[in-house]
Amino acid sequence: MPPQRAGIQSVEVGFGLLQVLAASAGPLMLRDLAAAAGMSAAKAHRYLVSFQRLELVTQDSGTTRYDLGPAALKLGLASLSRLDSVKLARQRLGPLMEQIGQTLALAVWGNQGPTIVHWEESPQAITVNLRLGDVMPLLSSATGLCFSAFMAPRNKAHNAPQNRLALLLKDELARMQKLARKDVPRSMAEVNTLLDEVRQRGLARVVDTLLPGVAGFCAPVFDADGHLALGIVALGSLATFDPDWDGPVARPLVQAARQLSSDLGFDAG
Structure with missing residues (x-):
């Protein structure tokens, strides 16, 4: 087995939310997104706030659903x-x-x-x-x-x-x-x-x-x-x-x- 290198666990955990959005057939509600990623809604929300600032994720103001953002497209x-x-x-x-x-x-x-x-x-x-x-x-x-x-x-x-x-x-x-x-x-x-x-x-x-x-x-x-x-x-x-x-x-x-x-x-x- 190759040696395990040190990383940033929070990045790896947060990436799970992006993976769920990428595999989804469309935008997701917070509760569904969090459940699919195996984390609480509160924890998922904190990650999503940061992802929105980076434009990796967007949130529809009308439906409040989350989807991949323009930075993810790039x-x-x-x-x-x-x-x-x-x-x-x-x-x-x-x-x-x-x-x-x-x-x-x-x-x-x-x-x-x-x-x-x-x-x-x-x-x-x-x-x-x-x-x-x-x-x-x-x-x-x-x-x-x-x-x-x-x-x-x-x-x-x-x-x-x-x-x-x-x-x-x-x-x-x-x-x-x-x-x-x-x-x-x-x-x-x-x-x-x-x-x-x-x-x-x-x-x-x-x-x-x-x-x-x-x-x-x-x-x-x-x-x-x-x-x-x-x-x-x-x-x-x-x-x-x-x-x-x-x-x-x-x-x-x-x-x-x-x-x-x-x-x-x-x-x-």
Whole structure:
């Protein structure tokens, strides 16, 4: 056994609260958060006060529920950007962008859904209000459709990310139904039909859905265990972006994603 080094026990105890929030499907009341972390509400509250000052945790003034804060997001994004899959993908975006002439991005699964962790803008790109750390909608973006389709394959055992995905899909579908949007699925049956098409094509696409006059593709990249590691996103104005499934944007994007998956040890069989 390696020798035990001295540490700060209170830091280790407090981190348990952050772990509970990270694993939770949503914000938590103090009593539930404390119970899940195995401590009293009074003790948990003292830690949470400090975490709020550091912006690791936020508290909703209306519901009084706690959730992870912006500092936790920054730490998570920094860690995700250092993953081997993201590093390898970033190295390949430059040549791919030169080939297809469109803005490219990388997205990974975060606590709130598919999250943009890298962005390379083409010189001919339109201006879009997207930033690093933005969480993409599941039903109206190519990124969201890609993660929805490939994170929850049929006939697979559910795990925490898939359970979280199911909850987010349900919530977003309810919001779209209230808005009476006709450009996105309006029932879970329509969602499943659309996700089946994404799986069959190996690529997700939106046209005029996320932003007017804008089209986008997202191609999945898998790791050696067959898990979705990230999505490679191409985005552009319909004035210059060819949205054809077999066009000059889609083909190189799919090829790049398949090659990266292979290099990460994925065997497509």
